[in-house]
Amino acid sequence: MSPGRSWATALRVLRQLRHDPRTIALLLAVPCVLQVLVHELFAGRPQVFQSLGVPLLGLFPFVAMFIVTSITMLRERTSGTLERLLTTPIGRGDLLVGYGIAFAFVAAAQASLVSVLSFGLLGLESDYRLAVVALAIANAVLGMALGLFASAFARTEFQAVQFMPAFVLPQILLCGLLVPRDEMAGWLQALSAVMPLTYAYDALARVSRGAVDARFWLDVVVVAGVTVLALALGALTLKRRTP
Amino acid sequence: MDPAISVRGLHVVRGGREVLHGIDVDLAAGRITGLLGPSGSGKTTLMRAIVGAQVVESGDVTVLGLPAGSPVLRSRVGYQTQAPSVYPDLTVTENLGYFAAILGSGSAQVVDAIATVGLGGLERQLASTLSGGELARLSLAAALLNGPELLVLDEPTVGLDPVLRRDLWETFHRLAADGATLLVSSHVMDEADRCDDLVLIREGAVLASGTPAELLEQTGARELGAAFLALVDGAERGGSR
Numbered sequence: 001m002s003p004g005r006s007w008a009t010a011l012r013v014l015r016q017l018r019h020d021p022r023t024i025a026l027l028l029a030v031p032c033v034l035q036v037l038v039h040e041l042f043a044g045r046p047q048v049f050q051s052l053g054v055p056l057l058g059l060f061p062f063v064a065m066f067i068v069t070s071i072t073m074l075r076e077r078t079s080g081t082l083e084r085l086l087t088t089p090i091g092r093g094d095l096l097v098g099y100g101i102a103f104a105f106v107a108a109a110q111a112s113l114v115s116v117l118s119f120g121l122l123g124l125e126s127d128y129r130l131a132v133v134a135l136a137i138a139n140a141v142l143g144m145a146l147g148l149f150a151s152a153f154a155r156t157e158f159q160a161v162q163f164m165p166a167f168v169l170p171q172i173l174l175c176g177l178l179v180p181r182d183e184m185a186g187w188l189q190a191l192s193a194v195m196p197l198t199y200a201y202d203a204l205a206r207v208s209r210g211a212v213d214a215r216f217w218l219d220v221v222v223v224a225g226v227t228v229l230a231l232a233l234g235a236l237t238l239k240r241r242t243p
Numbered sequence: 244m245d246p247a248i249s250v251r252g253l254h255v256v257r258g259g260r261e262v263l264h265g266i267d268v269d270l271a272a273g274r275i276t277g278l279l280g281p282s283g284s285g286k287t288t289l290m291r292a293i294v295g296a297q298v299v300e301s302g303d304v305t306v307l308g309l310p311a312g313s314p315v316l317r318s319r320v321g322y323q324t325q326a327p328s329v330y331p332d333l334t335v336t337e338n339l340g341y342f343a344a345i346l347g348s349g350s351a352q353v354v355d356a357i358a359t360v361g362l363g364g365l366e367r368q369l370a371s372t373l374s375g376g377e378l379a380r381l382s383l384a385a386a387l388l389n390g391p392e393l394l395v396l397d398e399p400t401v402g403l404d405p406v407l408r409r410d411l412w413e414t415f416h417r418l419a420a421d422g423a424t425l426l427v428s429s430h431v432m433d434e435a436d437r438c439d440d441l442v443l444i445r446e447g448a449v450l451a452s453g454t455p456a457e458l459l460e461q462t463g464a465r466e467l468g469a470a471f472l473a474l475v476d477g478a479e480r481g482g483s484r
Contacts, residue, residue, distance in 0.1 A: 008344035016332045019369060080328030084385070087294045089317045090345045241298045241312065243257060 001097070005090050009098025013072070014105065027068070027106060031060035031114045039122045046123070053124040054132055054208035055177055055201055057114050061107035061140035062200065066168055069103060069147030070160045077151070082238065092235045096148065100141050100231070107140025108133070128207045135207065135220075139200045142223055143168075145230035146196070152237030171197035176205065196226040245308060247272040247393055247424040248293055253302035255288050262288050263447045265302070270426060270440070275419050277438030278428040279471070285447040286428040287325055290395050293426065294322040307392060318346065321391035325398050327382035331371035335362055335381055338370055339388065346389040356384035359414055361407065376403045383411075387418075394418065394425045400434065412437045432468040443471055450474050 017024055038056060042048040076082040085095065111133045118124040126132060150167055154160035174184070174192035181189055181198070192198045203219035206212060246269040255263040263285050270276045278286050291297035292304050295312020304311035307319060329338045339353040357363055360380035365373065370381060383399050396415075400408045412434075415425050419439070427438065435441055436455060443450040443458075451458060451474050455467055462477075464470035 005345055008341055012330070012333070012337070012341040015337050016330060019332045019334075079331075080324045080326050081330060083296055084322065084324060084328040084342075085345065087296055087317060087320070087322045088342070088345050089314070089347070241296060243298045 001091055001093050005094040006097040006101065009090075009095055010101035010105070013099060013102035016072075017102075017106065023068075027064055027110055028113055031057075031064070031110055032117050034060070035114055035118055035122065049122070050125065051205075051208060052177070053118050053122070054126055055204040057111065057118055057124075057132055058136045058139055058204040059172070059177075059197070059201065060114060061110050061136050062143035062197065063164070063168055063172075064110065065103045065107060065140040065143035066147040066150075067161070067164050068106075069099065069144040070151040070154065070163055071157060072099075073148050073151035074154050074157060074160045083242070086238065086240045092238045095238065096231050096235055099148065100144060103144040104137050104141050107137045110140075111136030126208060127210055128212065131207050131212070132204070135200070135204055138220070138223055138227075142196060142200060142227045142230070145227045145234060148234040149230045149237065152234065168197075171195045174198065175201035177201055196223060199223050199226075245272070246270055247307060248426065249303075249305040250289070250293070251303045251305075253289070253292060253304060254300040255285075255292060255297060256300045257288065261300070261447065263292070266444075266447075266449055268442055268449055268452060270424065270442075272424045273419060273422055274439040275415055275425040275427060275437070276440040276442060277435055278426055278442050278444065279432065279435055280428075280430065280444040280450075282430050284444045286430075286444060287397055288447075289444070290322075290397050290426065290428060294320055294395050296322075318389060319392045321386035321389065321394045323383050323386040323394075323396045323399055325401075327370075327378040329370050329378065329381050329385060332369065334367050334369055335373075336366045338381060339384055342385040343388045348388045348390075352388050352390075356387045359387055360384045361410060376407065379403065380407075380411075390423075392423060394423055396425065396427045398428050398430070400429065401431075408434075432471055435467040435471075441467075443474060445475060445478070450478055 035056060038052055039049050115129060115133055119129055146167065150163045151160060154163060174188060174195060175197045181192055199219040199222040203216055203223065206216040248270040250266050250268045253263050253266040254261060266289060278289065280286055288297060292299050293306060293311055306316055309316055335357065336353060339356055343349065343353050357366060360383050362377060362380055362384065365377065370378060373381065379399065379402065383396065386394060386396065400411055415427065419425055438455065440454055441458060442452045458467065458470045462470040462473040464473050
């Protein structure tokens with residue numbers, strides 16, 4: 001592992017984004033617009049926004065980074081840049097950590113902006129605002145790690161895009177955001193128990209209610225553990241020798 | 244002197260089909276070897292095996308005295324893939340700056356590499372806005388950054404105008420004179436004259452190897468294109484007998 005090579009990779013990914021201002025604008029503006037829509041949708045029932053606002057804020061970066069990473073990684077694979085990199089001294093871990101740094105940075109910008117909007121203008125309340133942003137960044141890195149792993153199974157960009165509904169939507173449906181988990185059928189509860197987003201959502205919901213307890217920390221450990229596991233599995237899919 | 248590259252009994256299977264059928268070849272150090280053959284003859288697969296990017300079925304590939312793909316070789320071998328493998332959404336300098344950081348080179352090497360491939364004046368241009376020939380040269384520059392002992396270049400001069408091709412071949416000879424070993428593939432026979440040694444491959448097997456003069460003498464042909472045809476005809480007659 002080499003911090004210099006990770007850092008160079010992070011800078012490279014961020015420079016690629018900088019040359020694509022429209023993507024930056026979309027990454028920053030879309031979560032804000034969605035948050036405003038949710039706020040207006042429940043204008044007559046402000047308590048709903050109070051309970052949805054924090055989890056949504058923390059889940060946007062997960063979805064965004066999942067998509068961005070799976071496409072970026074697929075482009076590295078198909079353009080030959082990955083093959084070139086893997087004939088150089090860069091370690092596979094260096095590459096993945098570089099991606100993680102870059103997307104954590106983007107997630108921090110994204111989550112900070114939605115936070116300022118939600119807490120400042122939309123009247124969302126939480127005693128743990130910094131924790132919300134920190135969880136949003138952690139979820140972004142989780143999304144990145146899962147997106148990276150998923151990209152190994154995509155041969156085309158069409159497939160990579162379809163991984164969003166395939167990998168991400170079921171997790172959003174079952175994580176407890178729409179229906180509390182204890183009201184779900186038993187098999188759905190069992191399914192949601194093996195989905196990492198369930199724990200990411202639970203941590204955010206607990207922060208939102210002000211219940212930072214042992215279960216909250218367990219959630220954080222699960223999210224971190226799954227991130228490390230997905231990165232390790234992702235590293236295994238970066239083969240120096242290919243058929 | 245030990246050969247820079249030694250390939251013994253190399254078999255490679257791709258997509259369920261054997262594409263290299265037992266290649267045996269030695270490449271002399273400090274020389275430019277041209278790997279010539281028609282499209283689909285296995286040139287890229289052989290080069291990928293040499294840089295350690297190819298899963299091989301059987302056989303040995305030794306590079307600079309080490310098994311191909313050894314970790315220490317990654318900083319001693321430069322590889323230019325056939326398709327330009329650079330980031331289209333980065334500028335020329337940003338692309339090379341990134342690869343230099345990975346290879347442990349500095350900004351001086353970036354400036355040198357840009358000059359070597361003749362991309363001066365385009366430093367701040369996005370790779371996606373470069374022409375095909377400029378892209379190919381950017382991809383070549385990325386392989387030159389750390390002054391590798393062995394350069395494996397897959398069709399580096401395809402689609403370039405004659406002046407640029409001549410300039411690049413002068414660069415290759417300068418690098419060889421400085422001690423580097425070069426393996427350069429091409430499917431155009433008129434580049435064969437510029438190489439010190441030639442390896443002709445066809446349908447995954449070595450047809451002939453030697454210096455251009457030796458191949459001319461062996462076939463009695465007046466130029467290398469005719470020599471290649473004579474060797475193909477000879478091999479086919481040999482095969483049908």
